[in-house]
Amino acid sequence: xxxxxxxxxxxxxxxxxxxxxxxxxxxxxxxxxxxxxxxxxxxxxxxxxxxxxxxxxxxxxxxxxxxxxxxxxxxxxxxxxxxxxxxxxxxxxxxxxxxxxxxxxxxxxxxxxxxxxxxxxxxxxxxxxxxxxxxxxxxxxxxxxxxxxxxxxxxxxxxxxxxxxxxxxxxxxxxxxxxxxxxxxxxxxxxxxxxxxxxxxxxxxxxxxxxxxxxxxxxxx
Numbered sequence: 001x002x003x004x005x006x007x008x009x010x011x012x013x014x015x016x017x018x019x020x021x022x023x024x025x026x027x028x029x030x031x032x033x034x035x036x037x038x039x040x041x042x043x044x045x046x047x048x049x050x051x052x053x054x055x056x057x058x059x060x061x062x063x064x065x066x067x068x069x070x071x072x073x074x075x076x077x078x079x080x081x082x083x084x085x086x087x088x089x090x091x092x093x094x095x096x097x098x099x100x101x102x103x104x105x106x107x108x109x110x111x112x113x114x115x116x117x118x119x120x121x122x123x124x125x126x127x128x129x130x131x132x133x134x135x136x137x138x139x140x141x142x143x144x145x146x147x148x149x150x151x152x153x154x155x156x157x158x159x160x161x162x163x164x165x166x167x168x169x170x171x172x173x174x175x176x177x178x179x180x181x182x183x184x185x186x187x188x189x190x191x192x193x194x195x196x197x198x199x200x201x202x203x204x205x206x207x208x209x210x211x212x213x214x215x216x217x218x219x220x221x
Contacts, residue, residue, distance in 0.1 A: 012107060012215055013045040013076040017095060019086025020056045020063045021140045021148045030085075036208030044215065047074045056148060061158070064091055068098035079107040081215055086139065087152070089114030089180075090127065093160035100165070108167045108218035110211060113174040115139075116183055117160040125153035132179045139176055169214040173207060190217065 014037060016030055034046040055066035071080075080099055084092045089111045096106045115131055128136040137149040170184030173194040185191050194210050 011078050012081055013047055013078040014081050014083060014215065015071055016046065016048045017067060017082060017084040017088040018049065019088050021087055021145050033208050036205055037212060040208055040212050045078060047071065047076065057151065064094040064098060067095050071099065072102060076104065079105045081107050081110065081218060083110040083112060083211060085112045085114050087115055090117045090157050093117050093163035094158050096165060106166050108169065109164065110169045110171060110214045112171045113177050114180065116180055117163060118157065119159060122157055123154055124157055127157050131183060132176055134176060167218050169218065171210050171214065
């Protein structure tokens with residue numbers, strides 16, 4: 001894949017895509033992350049996607065469609081950096097395709113404590129077990145909807161087509177995603193283990209710094 005030309009931070013809209021199993025306002029990976037990103041890099045435009053529960057009950061496609069509408073409503077006029085967490089990770093190829101169809105440039109993808117897109121016909125349950133060794137609902141925090149995870153588990157994950165179409169970065173702050181970090185490394189992606197020692201649970205400032213660094217790195221092409 002050829003590298004993209006350098007892009008300044010002022011030309012980037014960071015799109016934060018929450019897990020389909022969580023409400024955006026309660027997502028532990030986001031929290032005050034948008035404010036931290038804006039504080040560290042005021043030139044960066046940050047958009048937090050909000051997909052209502054009604055569009056998260058049907059596995060995959062409804063989430064992608066609503067996310068695409070949400071991004072369109074924000075009216076971004078910049079290059080996009082798509083950041084996904086949790087079960088949003090395997091849906092990033094479809095979200096990216098929707099943006100390309102709308103003639104928006106996707107600069108790159110950042111997966112933060114997320115499952116990875118994977119080729120082949122595989123269920124959400126099998127994907128979680130293969131990549132993390134855990135059941136899908138065990139990757140869902142108590143504040144989120146394990147009921148939704150149970151509903152999604154037997155359904156087939158959308159298969160990515162001609163993806164990745166832009167550079168990818170994988171960031172890990174949760175030990176449950178050790179296997180995903182290894183897989184990302186084997187795929188040749190740039191990776192970052194944000195944990196210090198054996199402790200999980202990074203501050204929003206640390207996570208924002210890592211995401212901001214990924215933006216700068218992807219912008220260099």
